[in-house]
Amino acid sequence: MMTWNGRGTADVRARLVGLHKATKRLSGGRVAIYAYAFRGGDLIARAEGGSLDAANRAMELELGRPATLDKIDKARRQVRQSESRAYIRGLISAFKASPEWAKLGKSSKVAYAYYLADFDAEFGDWKVSIFERAETKIDLIDWRDEWAETPRAADYALQSVGRLFKWARGRGLSNARPTDDVERLHSADRSDIIWTQADIDAVLRASSQEVGWSFRLAAETGLRLGDIVRLPWSAIGAEGTVWKTSKRGRQALIPHTPAMRALIQEVPRLGPVFLSNTRGKPWTVDGLKSMVRAAKREAGIKGLHFHDFRGTAVTRTYLVLPDPDALARIFGWDRQSVDALLAKYVSGDAVALDLLSRMNQKRAAQTDDKPVLRSDS
Structure with missing residues (x-):
């Protein structure tokens, strides 16, 4: 077997895999090469030469020394210990x-x-x-x-x-913020995109009744698909649905719209979970995703995602809860996004009536106007 400074060539080469080298030109034309156990790791060896070739030959000799190989093993042994949180x-x-x-x-x-x-x-x-x-x-x-x-x-x-x-x-393990100020590549803001009634009607015609229920539930609650397949009957109250969402782990209380009340009356109670598939069993996430994709494809729906039902739910819930601040809290949006969505999709009459009502309430509070009971005397 060929050897390199007394060690097996294959063994030495295997231990040198992953070394990070850096070259620096010194004054007088000399060249220095630095070898690190890995990129960002400890310095293992340094060699100089009158030219790059000479420096490389000197580095090869240095890396073949038993003491240098031991330094590489020691540096990497620390990394192999998964409990070493310094790496x-x-x-x-x-x-x-x-x-x-x-x-x-x-x-x-x-x-x-x-x-x-x-x-x-x-x-x-x-x-x-x-x-x-x-x-x-x-x-x-x-x-x-x-x-x-x-x-x-x-x-x-x-x-x-x-x-x-x-x-x-x-945890006090680092002060690093390496992702701060790094621009994102995907910048689409979908807060003003919703499923219209025409879109919903199209997918309902293209899907089974059971899949259609999931579309209708999403339109009235804004719940994500992962929450829809897990939503239990116990979360559905007389006036609203109370559910801890999987995305942020926060509890959402969503008032029932007339369409949601109708859906509750229509869906059969086959078990603890609200929705069931065509076999009467609870949906799986992958199973419902597959059926949703098929219905969208059949209906020719493009550019809309299932989570865009959140915007739809905001506009529908507004008609039973005309309070933008409350809607922002329920759906986890900022007030500006809610206002923009309502201005774009909710009828002007509904917004105007709400605004007039708020103006009257404010005027009454400022003047301390109160109803007066009159008695004929």
């Missing part, structure tokens, strides 16, 4: 074992785990402290840009990293 790999492992991770919704866990696994593959050997340096943004953006052709995925990748470091800051 990105250990930080991710600790985050996924935390109670904050346990509180995340199922879909969020799946998405975060996917992108953090890729982040780990790229930066797992890096020290967490490196991300406190401004220049590290260049490497992070280069990684994010691997998804540039799918902007939403690129933004979610960056969001996953931002969530990791937010947790780390809360």
Whole structure:
């Protein structure tokens, strides 16, 4: 077997995989090469030469020394310990074992785990402290840009990293904010997009009664598909639906519209869950997603997503609860978005009547006007 400084060639080469090298030209024309255990890791060796070739030959000799190979093993051994939260790999492992991770919704866990696994593959050997340096943004953006052709995925990748470091800051493990000030690639604002009645009628004609119920429920409550398949009968009260949403874990109290009351009367009670599929069993998320896609395709609906029903629900709930501030709280939007949506889609008569009512209430409060009971005497 060929050897290199007394060690097996294959063994040496395997241990040198992943080394990060940097070259620097010194005064007098000499060249220095620096070898690190990994990008962002500890300095392992330094070699000089009168030219680049000479410096490379000197570095090869240095890397073949037993003491240098031992330094590489020691540096990497720290990273292989997943509990070492000083490194990105250990930080991710600790985050996924935390109670904050346990509180995340199922879909969020799946998405975060996917992108953090890729982040780990790229930066797992890096020290967490490196991300406190401004220049590290260049490497992070280069990684994010691997998804540039799918902007939403690129933004979610960056969001996953931002969530990791937010947790780390809360635990006092880092001060890094590597995702701050990084522009998002996907900038579509869908807060003013809704399903019109014509859109809803089209998908109802193209779907079974059971799938149609899901469209109608979404239009009246604004619940996401993941919440719709889990919504129990016990959450549906006499005047409204009370449900803790999976997305943000907040409790929503949604007043019943006349159409929602009609739907409640129409849907048969086959079990603890409100909606059932054609076999009388609760929907799965994937099952309902598949049927929703098929109905949209059959109806020729393009450019609308299931979560766009939130805007539809805002406009419909306004007719039973004409209070924009309350609507903003119920649906988790800011007041400006609610006002813009109502101005665009709710009839002018309804808005005008609400405005007139509010003006009268304000005037009455300012003048202390009160009803006067008259008696004929």
